[in-house]
Amino acid sequence: MAEQSLLHTIDTYRWIGSSEPHLDVPETTSCGRVVIGSYGGHTGAGATKNEDGALVWCAEDGSWEFVLLLDGHNTTQSGQLIQETFENEADTLLPIFNQPVETVFSTLQQQILNLFQAPGFRAACRQVQGETACMISLRKGQFLWWLCIGDCTLYLFHPELAQRKQYALNQRSFYEWIGYVNTFDLPVPCYTTGIRELRTGENRIVMITDGLLEFGSRPFEDPQRLYRLFTPDQAGEIDLQPLVHAALMQIHREQARDSATIVAWTINNPHAAIIASS
Numbered sequence: 001m002a003e004q005s006l007l008h009t010i011d012t013y014r015w016i017g018s019s020e021p022h023l024d025v026p027e028t029t030s031c032g033r034v035v036i037g038s039y040g041g042h043t044g045a046g047a048t049k050n051e052d053g054a055l056v057w058c059a060e061d062g063s064w065e066f067v068l069l070l071d072g073h074n075t076t077q078s079g080q081l082i083q084e085t086f087e088n089e090a091d092t093l094l095p096i097f098n099q100p101v102e103t104v105f106s107t108l109q110q111q112i113l114n115l116f117q118a119p120g121f122r123a124a125c126r127q128v129q130g131e132t133a134c135m136i137s138l139r140k141g142q143f144l145w146w147l148c149i150g151d152c153t154l155y156l157f158h159p160e161l162a163q164r165k166q167y168a169l170n171q172r173s174f175y176e177w178i179g180y181v182n183t184f185d186l187p188v189p190c191y192t193t194g195i196r197e198l199r200t201g202e203n204r205i206v207m208i209t210d211g212l213l214e215f216g217s218r219p220f221e222d223p224q225r226l227y228r229l230f231t232p233d234q235a236g237e238i239d240l241q242p243l244v245h246a247a248l249m250q251i252h253r254e255q256a257r258d259s260a261t262i263v264a265w266t267i268n269n270p271h272a273a274i275i276a277s278s
Helices: 077-088 090-097 101-117 119-125 159-163 223-230 240-253
Strands: 011-016 027-031 034-039 052-058 064-073 131-140 143-149 153-157 192-197 201-208 260-269
Touching: 011 027, 011 034, 011 077, 027 052, 027 240, 034 052, 034 240, 052 077, 052 260, 064 077, 064 090, 064 201, 064 260, 077 090, 077 119, 077 131, 090 101, 101 119, 101 131, 101 143, 131 153, 131 201, 143 153, 153 159, 153 223, 201 223, 223 240, 240 260
Parallel strands: none
Antiparallel strands: 011 052, 027 034, 034 260, 052 064, 064 131, 131 143, 143 192, 153 201, 201 260
8 A cells, every 4th residue: 555545634433353353342443423333243152253244444534434344254355355355456546535416426336347357466365265245335415326246235224215115225235245155256146236315305225144143032133123123213312322332233143153333323304315206
């Protein structure tokens, strides 16, 4: 990474589970307005490692948030490779985030696909042990963009959407990876991408690894339960750290073996969302 990298001009957070597994004790922290929660699993149930990871970049003026969420398989080597690749490309990526909203998402998507399809990156993937699911998102203005490889999930919680039972923005896709097994080695790489307009008012963006879904009684496979947890009926500004901690503590109480990571933040959108007449 260049000594004068633009990373010093923004709020940053980087975490990988192999260095801080957070076994038995959930950990929550923040980067700008973004809250990150991680839990490595219950050692009494056999948990011994955490293969999740996250990279969060936030504009100091609150104009955008960029999140990279990782759910590794076998080791964290593939996740570390992706983190390092993005950090090494920070001086290329960060100016993109400052483009007008009309061009930022298409430019960013193409740049990321170029990174993943680069011969050097693909060769490095063949040298790692294991692979990772990967969810990438950028919020800028009143829009949220994402690109997903694998089975991480992105939710957009808002009362208007909940009334129509719309919660998740993507469907989990199994058997997609980046790493030793690599979708970008296919003749046609497989991934999911999309853009959504935020609704008027308070929008809650939540990204999770599958450990939040696949534990015990599996309560959060019902997205309405996640919605109710993250949108409590209370007046005033909501502190997300206790809500993230509560979700991870429920996993701990049910003695989950798998790790779970949550990234959540709130955007108050003053713009009037488009509504078609019925």
